[in-house]
Amino acid sequence: MDRQELRKRFAALTTAHVADACVRAGAEVRCAPPSVRTAVPGGRLAGRVAPARHTGSVDVFLEAFESTAPGDVLVVDNGGRLDEACVGDLAALEAQAAGLEGIVVWGLHRDTAEIRAIGLPVFSMGATPPGPRRLDERPHDALTAATVGDWTVGRDDVVLADDDGVLFVPLGQVGELFDLAETIRDTEHRQAERIRAGVSLREQVRFGTYLADRRRTPSLTFRAHLRSVGGAVEE
Numbered sequence: 001m002d003r004q005e006l007r008k009r010f011a012a013l014t015t016a017h018v019a020d021a022c023v024r025a026g027a028e029v030r031c032a033p034p035s036v037r038t039a040v041p042g043g044r045l046a047g048r049v050a051p052a053r054h055t056g057s058v059d060v061f062l063e064a065f066e067s068t069a070p071g072d073v074l075v076v077d078n079g080g081r082l083d084e085a086c087v088g089d090l091a092a093l094e095a096q097a098a099g100l101e102g103i104v105v106w107g108l109h110r111d112t113a114e115i116r117a118i119g120l121p122v123f124s125m126g127a128t129p130p131g132p133r134r135l136d137e138r139p140h141d142a143l144t145a146a147t148v149g150d151w152t153v154g155r156d157d158v159v160l161a162d163d164d165g166v167l168f169v170p171l172g173q174v175g176e177l178f179d180l181a182e183t184i185r186d187t188e189h190r191q192a193e194r195i196r197a198g199v200s201l202r203e204q205v206r207f208g209t210y211l212a213d214r215r216r217t218p219s220l221t222f223r224a225h226l227r228s229v230g231g232a233v234e235e
Contacts, residue, residue: 001174001175003047003069003070003071006046006047006071006158006174007046007047007071007101009178009182010044010046010160010178011044012182012185013178013181013182013185014162014164014185015031015160015161015162015164015165015166015167016164017181017182017184017185018160018167018169018177018178018181019031019167020180020181020184021177021178021179021180021181021184022169022177024180024184025173025176025177025180027169027170027173027177029167030150030151030153030167030168030169031149031151031165031166031167031168032104032106032123032148032149032151032165032166032167032168033080033125033148033149033150034165035125035126036104036105036106036123036124036125036148036149036165036166037123037124037125037126037165038121038122038123038161038162038163039109039112039115039116039122039123039124039127040115040116040119040120040121040122041116042163043102043121043122043123043161043162043163044121044161044162044163045073045101045102045104045121045123045159045160045161046073046101046158046159046160046161047071047072047073047100047101047102047158047159048069048071048072048073048155048157048158048159048171049072049073049075049146049153049154049155049156049157049158049159049168050064050067050068050072050073050074050075050100050155051064051075051077051143051144051145051146051153051154051155052064052074052075052076052077052142052143052146053077053138053139053141053142053143053145053146053147054076054077054078054086054107054132055134055135055136055137055138055139055142056132056133056134056135056136057132057135058090058091060138060142060143061074061076061087061091061094061095062094063143064143065094065095065098065100067143068098068099068100069099070098070099070100071099071100071101072099072100072101073100073101073102073103073104073159074095074100074102074103074104075103075104075106075146075148075153075159076103076104076105076106076107076146077106077107077145077146077147077148078105078106078107078108079106079107079147080106080107080125080149081107081108082107082108082125082126082128083128083130084107084108084128084130084131084132084133084134085107085108085109085110085127085128085129085130085131085132086105086107086108086109086131086132087103087105087107087108087109087110087122087124088109088110088111088114088115088131089111089114089115089118091103092111092114092115092118092120092122093118093120095120096118096119096120100120101121102120102121102122102123102161103120103121103122103123103124104122104123104124104148104159104161104166105122105123105124105125106125106146106147106148106149107124107125108124108125108126108127108128109122109124109126109127110127110128110129110130110131112127121161123161123166148166148168151168153168155171156170156171156172157169157170157171158170158171158174191204205225205226205229206225206229209225210222210225213225
């Protein structure tokens with residue numbers, strides 16, 4: 001899927017839709033921890049991961065920009081550190097000039113006012129004034145892998161982010177997952193419209209039938225019932 005199609009299709013979805021699609025497809029739901037939030041109100045991004053492991057110097061970002069393509073997302077692994085900011089306004093400006101879609105930081109940023117003025121989507125664990133005061137040994141995979149929370153991602157992954165958070169999906173599955181996400185979205189929209197029209201969600205998903213069936217078959221799950229009646233709700 002090319003950059004334009006990725007952006008266009010995600011523009012009509014949310015990370016929640018895609019996360020539910022992962023569940024339906026039997027794929028891992030790889031989310032950044034909830035502490036990773038947008039620094040730019042309303043920030044959204046979708047692009048291929050451009051990983052960078054930060055060890056105290058901005059040069060790793062500049063080197064990453066040498067091999068990125070327009071539409072990529074810089075994913076910065078700073079080990080979730082809370083004692084320094086590793087991304088500031090200059091890194092955001094350089095990323096924007098390189099055509100990147102945005103930046104995700106497993107760590108902190110600074111220069112918040114300037115970053116908001118730049119407008120490039122930046123997702124991080126928060127902000128702090130001091131920058132790095134260290135220079136650690138650079139790992140061999142500094143530009144091939146980045147860890148964010150429980151997950152390690154690389155060039156074979158796509159990152160999606162919005163007000164709900166940050167989600168990583170395999171590049172090779174993004175089309176399939178978007179197809180499923182669009183189906184889930186459309187089902188939920190129809191259900192919402194019917195609720196507004198006076199038809200309760202319980203009526204729509206035949207909740208009374210589910211309760212009766214569960215009394216006969218205690219192992220029956222609501223998720224299995226939803227699949228049988230075509231509801232979304234949980235996935």
